[in-house]
Amino acid sequence: MKESSKRLSETAKSLEVNKAYQLKEAISALKKFNPVKFDASVDLHFNLNVDSKKSDQMVRGTVVLPHGTGKKVRVAVFCKGEHERIAKDAEADIVGGNELIDKVGAGFLDFDCAIATPEMMKDLSKLGKVLGPRGLMPSPKTGTVTNDIAKAINDIKKGKVEFRVDKQGGMHLSVGKVSFSEDKIYDNALRVIEAINDAKPSSVKGKFVKSLTISSTMNPGLRLAI
Numbered sequence: 001m002k003e004s005s006k007r008l009s010e011t012a013k014s015l016e017v018n019k020a021y022q023l024k025e026a027i028s029a030l031k032k033f034n035p036v037k038f039d040a041s042v043d044l045h046f047n048l049n050v051d052s053k054k055s056d057q058m059v060r061g062t063v064v065l066p067h068g069t070g071k072k073v074r075v076a077v078f079c080k081g082e083h084e085r086i087a088k089d090a091e092a093d094i095v096g097g098n099e100l101i102d103k104v105g106a107g108f109l110d111f112d113c114a115i116a117t118p119e120m121m122k123d124l125s126k127l128g129k130v131l132g133p134r135g136l137m138p139s140p141k142t143g144t145v146t147n148d149i150a151k152a153i154n155d156i157k158k159g160k161v162e163f164r165v166d167k168q169g170g171m172h173l174s175v176g177k178v179s180f181s182e183d184k185i186y187d188n189a190l191r192v193i194e195a196i197n198d199a200k201p202s203s204v205k206g207k208f209v210k211s212l213t214i215s216s217t218m219n220p221g222l223r224l225a226i
Contacts, residue, residue, distance in 0.1 A: 020225040040217035063195035068159035070177035076111035
């Protein structure tokens, strides 16, 4: 704990209080922070001017990061018949039909993303209370309910991530790892910022993004100029 506090104190010395950083400038500063003992995640934190209780102000979608997230993503595919072969050929990590549904219902959740064919959704719906709260329930809106299994798997493996505003109007997305080059982090972050802005509901008037910060794991966040 003392080592962590000392590291944070040293990092804080390099910060300019109340400054709003340009994106490239903030990424450069993050890369210079005292490192942790693992490859830290770089994250964007949005505070949006929306009321998530209103259906016409729900902000949700997907974005493909040009350079991926730097994380190995385990993909589960709920499908039957020929789609099982296609899913395995596309290098899905877990593939199955009703037997996989039963396995998940019994507590198996060793995957990061789930895809399903439309025919499986009726049976899969009974897992809504298990998969929904964890953000794992397949949805047509995010392209994870589809008959084009190979494309869906490929997109996710390449770096497709889902975003969804929380009840407080917040949104938090990883845009890479500290080990990435500054240019790669910048490309990923810019793509996410553009995607969030493009998802602005028409019912939201005035400023959409109230605040935006970028941070790396176990380090202070830097406020970005919007």
